[in-house]
Amino acid sequence: MEFIQGGVTAAKGFSASGVHSGIRRSAAKFDLALIYADVSCAAAAVYTTNKVQAAPLKLTQKHLNNGAARAVIANSGNANACAPNDGENALRMCTALAKELGIAADEVIVDSTGVIGQTLPVEVIEAAVPALVSGLKSDESGSDAAASAIMTTDLVQKQAAVKFDLNGVTVTIGAIAKGSGMIHPNMATMFCFITTDCCISKEMLEPALRESVNISFNRVSVDGDTSTNDMTAILASGLAGNTPITTENADYAAFKNALTSVCVKLAKMIARDGEGATKLITCRVTGAKDENTAETLAKSVISSSLVKTAMTGADANFGRVLCAMGYAGAEFDPLAVDIAYESAAGNITVCENGRGLAFDEAKAKEILSADDIKIFCDITNGEGAASAEAYGCNLTNEYVRINGDYRS
Numbered sequence: 001m002e003f004i005q006g007g008v009t010a011a012k013g014f015s016a017s018g019v020h021s022g023i024r025r026s027a028a029k030f031d032l033a034l035i036y037a038d039v040s041c042a043a044a045a046v047y048t049t050n051k052v053q054a055a056p057l058k059l060t061q062k063h064l065n066n067g068a069a070r071a072v073i074a075n076s077g078n079a080n081a082c083a084p085n086d087g088e089n090a091l092r093m094c095t096a097l098a099k100e101l102g103i104a105a106d107e108v109i110v111d112s113t114g115v116i117g118q119t120l121p122v123e124v125i126e127a128a129v130p131a132l133v134s135g136l137k138s139d140e141s142g143s144d145a146a147a148s149a150i151m152t153t154d155l156v157q158k159q160a161a162v163k164f165d166l167n168g169v170t171v172t173i174g175a176i177a178k179g180s181g182m183i184h185p186n187m188a189t190m191f192c193f194i195t196t197d198c199c200i201s202k203e204m205l206e207p208a209l210r211e212s213v214n215i216s217f218n219r220v221s222v223d224g225d226t227s228t229n230d231m232t233a234i235l236a237s238g239l240a241g242n243t244p245i246t247t248e249n250a251d252y253a254a255f256k257n258a259l260t261s262v263c264v265k266l267a268k269m270i271a272r273d274g275e276g277a278t279k280l281i282t283c284r285v286t287g288a289k290d291e292n293t294a295e296t297l298a299k300s301v302i303s304s305s306l307v308k309t310a311m312t313g314a315d316a317n318f319g320r321v322l323c324a325m326g327y328a329g330a331e332f333d334p335l336a337v338d339i340a341y342e343s344a345a346g347n348i349t350v351c352e353n354g355r356g357l358a359f360d361e362a363k364a365k366e367i368l369s370a371d372d373i374k375i376f377c378d379i380t381n382g383e384g385a386a387s388a389e390a391y392g393c394n395l396t397n398e399y400v401r402i403n404g405d406y407r408s
Contacts, residue, residue, distance in 0.1 A: 001258050003265070007143030007159035010174035012197035013038040013237035016142035017135035018149030021128035023077035023114070023121060032125060033149035033176075034132045035072040035193055036101065041235035043069035044206035045109065046213050048230035054081030056090040056110045057231060063094070063106045067202030069235055070107035072193050073097045073132075076152050076178070080112040080120040081228040089122040096126040100133045111191060111231050113152055113178065147176040150191050154178050158269040164258045166251050169242040171198045173255075175262050179220075179270035190217060190270060192232040194262065198255055199238035200245040208256045209234050216263035219295065219390040220271050221303040232263075268391050271302075272372075277393035279311055280372050283321075286387040287380025293330045294388035300328035301375060302392030311373060311394040316341060316364035318350040321375060338378040343370035 008016050014037055018030040043064055047057050063069065073093055080086050094108040112120065136142060147157040161174035179190030200208070213232050238244070245251050272280040283301040288294035301307055304324035310317045318339045326334065339351035345367045350359050367373070 001162050001164040001261060004161050004163050004172070006140050006161045006174050007147060007176050008035050008174045008193060008195045009138050009140060009143040010161035010163075011172040011195045011237065012239040014174075014195045014235075015136040015138040016146040017132055017137060018145030018147075019128050019132050019135060021075070022124035023075055030145060030149035031075055031077045032128055032132055033072075033074045033146040034097070034136065035146060035195065035235070036136055037070050037195070037235055037237050039237055039239065040068055040070055040107070041237050042067060042200060042202040042205050043109070043233065043235050044202065044209045045231055045233035046210055048228060050228050050230070052082065052228045054079055054112065054229040055086035056080055056112050057229060059087065059090045059094065060109050060111065060231065060233070063108060067206070068107065069109050070103050071097060071101060072109040072233060072235070074111045074113070074150050074191060074193070075120075075125060076113050076150050078112060078114040078118055078120045079116045079229050081116045083117055084119045086120070089120045092122045093125055096129045097133075100129050109233050111229060113150065113191060113229050116228060143174070143176060147178075150176065150178040152178065154273055156269070156273055158266050158273070160262045160265045162258050162262055164254060166198075166240075166242040166254060169240055171240045171242055171255070171258075172196065173198070173258050173262050175266060177266040177270060179273070190230055192217065192263070192266060194232070194234040194259070196234065196236045196259075197238065197240040198236050198245065199240060199242050200236050200252075200255060204245050204248070204252055205234060205236055208252065208259055211256060212260040212263045215260060215388075216267040217270075219299060219388070220267045221299065221390070221392045271391040271393050278371060278396060279394040281308070281311055281375065281392045281394065282373070282389055283375040283377065283392070284387065284389045285377045285379060287378045287384045288332070288386040288388070289384040291386045291388050293332065293384075294386050295390065296328050296330040297325045297332065297377065297379070298388050298390035300324045301377065302390045305395055308392065308395035311368060312396055314365045314368035316348070316350050316359070316361065316368060318356065321377065322351065322354070325377065332379045336379055340376040341367050342374040342376065343367045343372060345370050
């Protein structure tokens with residue numbers, strides 16, 4: 001498997017575009033994205049676990065009942081959630097795009113991101129659809145435009161693509177994502193739209209996506225908030241020409257591994273680009289009795305506000321890590337925990353068997369002053385061999401400023 005350039009246009013049969021429609025105030029910012037497939041695709045999606053779900057998600061769920069789709073339209077600047085005419089406006093987005101492309105409205109995946117509760121100015125979207133379609137490009141510039149158009153408080157684009165071999169056939173997976181705030185495990189304020197030219201049945205595509213999301217996007221937390229509009233969707237054109245994947249065979253395992261690699265890379269990008277963040281934090285728990293235990297503990301550590309602020313201050317306060325593990329709700333022996341910090345500046349162990357060690361505070365501060373920090377928590381007591389990682393970021397004053405001014 002090899003990471004390559006291209007995003008959602010890397011796979012055969014896909015083009016993409018982005019335009020400024022007028023939802024966002026600045027004409028310099030794209031706010032409407034399109035991904036289009038040359039052929040009908042097997043399709044699947046996973047959604048936020050928030051009980052309050054935006055109208056676009058509900059409509060997409062309905063459209064994907066048959067496991068097929070042809071296009072994705074998404075806007076930034078307005079969430080079209082809990083707002084007047086939200087359901088009607090989501091349908092109008094799909095209908096306008098379908099008419100311009102000459103496809104059925106139920107072949108369109110739709111989503112929105114931005115402020116909740118405000119009426120979506122759907123008329124500007126409808127007016128922009130012809131330019132959106134005419135601007136479709138099958139090269140990297142198309143993916144760049146779409147990736148820009150879904151950004152809200154994101155500071156950087158998030159794209160990834162891989163190619164891999166299935167019995168002599170090259171298969172490609174590409175994706176774009178957005179996410180910076182309201183990010184928490186079990187989907188967050190994030191989009192991820194994935195394309196692949198793999199020939200895979202809709203029955204196999206959905207579990208592959210769900211399993212990949214569970215160990216990537218569902219292990220990210222920026223601030224503990226889970227939004228109303230979160231979605232990860234995938235379209236598979238089948239144009240690579242590989243033997244169709246219809247069972248959980250070796251090809252399915254290879255596809256799922258590549259898909260997971262793309263999702264994990266994007267998940268780390270989301271964590272690194274957390275609102276106001278200056279550091280990516282990865283917590284790896286080892287020695288657990290099962291993966292669920294390891295995941296629960298790791299997610300608790302990267303979600304802790306006190307751990308996040310300790311990382312901002314480069315403070316090697318392992319007590320905050322151990323405390324976060326203690327309220328995670330997972331079974332482990334606190335007297336069998338070793339904790340270490342690592343970055344490009346080195347590695348230092350600060351806790352063994354649940355007890356603090358004498359360590360070089362200056363070295364620890366140097367390690368935690370880096371912008372990519374790993375927290376290792378080994379809970380082995382001779383019985384466990386499972387492990388898991390979770391991804392987060394530090395918490396700064398800038399996060400408060402961004403969200404205090406979000407609507408204004």
